Amino acid sequence: EVLLVQSGGEVKKPGESLKISCKGSGYTFSGYWVAWVRQVPGKGLESLGIIYPGDSDTRYSPSFRGQVTISVDKSTNTAYLQWTKLKASDTAIYYCARRGYEKLAVLDRWGQGTQVTVSS
Amino acid sequence: QSALTQPRSASGSLGQSVTISCTGTDDDIGGYDYVSWYQQYPGKAPQLIIYDINKRPSGVPARFSGSKSGTTASLTVSGLQADDEAAYFCSSYAGSQIERFGGGTKLTVL
Numbered sequence: 001e002v003l004l005v006q007s008g009g010e011v012k013k014p015g016e017s018l019k020i021s022c023k024g025s026g027y028t029f030s031g032y033w034v035a036w037v038r039q040v041p042g043k044g045l046e047s048l049g050i051i052y053p054g055d056s057d058t059r060y061s062p063s064f065r066g067q068v069t070i071s072v073d074k075s076t077n078t079a080y081l082q083w084t085k086l087k088a089s090d091t092a093i094y095y096c097a098r099r100g101y102e103k104l105a106v107l108d109r110w111g112q113g114t115q116v117t118v119s120s
Numbered sequence: 121q122s123a124l125t126q127p128r129s130a131s132g133s134l135g136q137s138v139t140i141s142c143t144g145t146d147d148d149i150g151g152y153d154y155v156s157w158y159q160q161y162p163g164k165a166p167q168l169i170i171y172d173i174n175k176r177p178s179g180v181p182a183r184f185s186g187s188k189s190g191t192t193a194s195l196t197v198s199g200l201q202a203d204d205e206a207a208y209f210c211s212s213y214a215g216s217q218i219e220r221f222g223g224g225t226k227l228t229v230l
Contacts, residue, residue: 044223045209059217104154105213110165
């Protein structure tokens with residue numbers, strides 16, 4: 001069974017750093033792009049960026065370039081999303097999702113989501 | 121880049137059909153035949169229900185169908201059932217391996 005399991009919820013203060021994770025199993029992790037998607041409660045979905053574990057090719061949505069860093073550890077089948085200085089506006093649920101094999105804009109498996117709360 | 125535009129809400133009676141629109145630009149929907157739709161229940165992760173404009177993943181009922189004309193994509197849910205009540209999000213490829221999402225439509229089954 002294909003699974004993406006994300007790390008638990010986090011409560012942080014503005015200015016702090018954070019790294020959340022997404023561990024894939026049940027498929028060849030290195031062969032599928034992994035996307036990160038943000039959802040502010042009651043709002044739509046936003047694509048932060050995407051990484052190809054096979055060669056660490058990483059692309060960012062223009063709105064999030066420089067705001068977050070996406071990385072991967074192939075040895076543990078884990079993708080990461082990190083911030084160096086959190087802001088209150090980063091409060092949201094963050095999902096990782098697998099892109100369908102050789103597909104574009106098709107996220108066929110999703111993690112359970114990680115709630116990130118940034119508050120002083 | 122702006123999000124794709126969806127109506128905030130839609131509704132239909134049990135057994136009827138409802139269509140949800142998703143409007144973009146030539147840089148996304150109008151430029152590529154890669155439109156997907158996702159269903160999301162409260163407190164749950166989104167789930168893929170339509171990809172490549174009108175294809176259904178295994179297990180998704182044929183009551184869900186998609187189409188595209190110009191810069192607007194549409195999702196039609198036929199034979200509405202109670203458990204179709206959920207939020208629906210569209211997405212389109214927007215180049216450079218990035219997808220763009222819509223703001224979501226809350227579907228109410230009357």
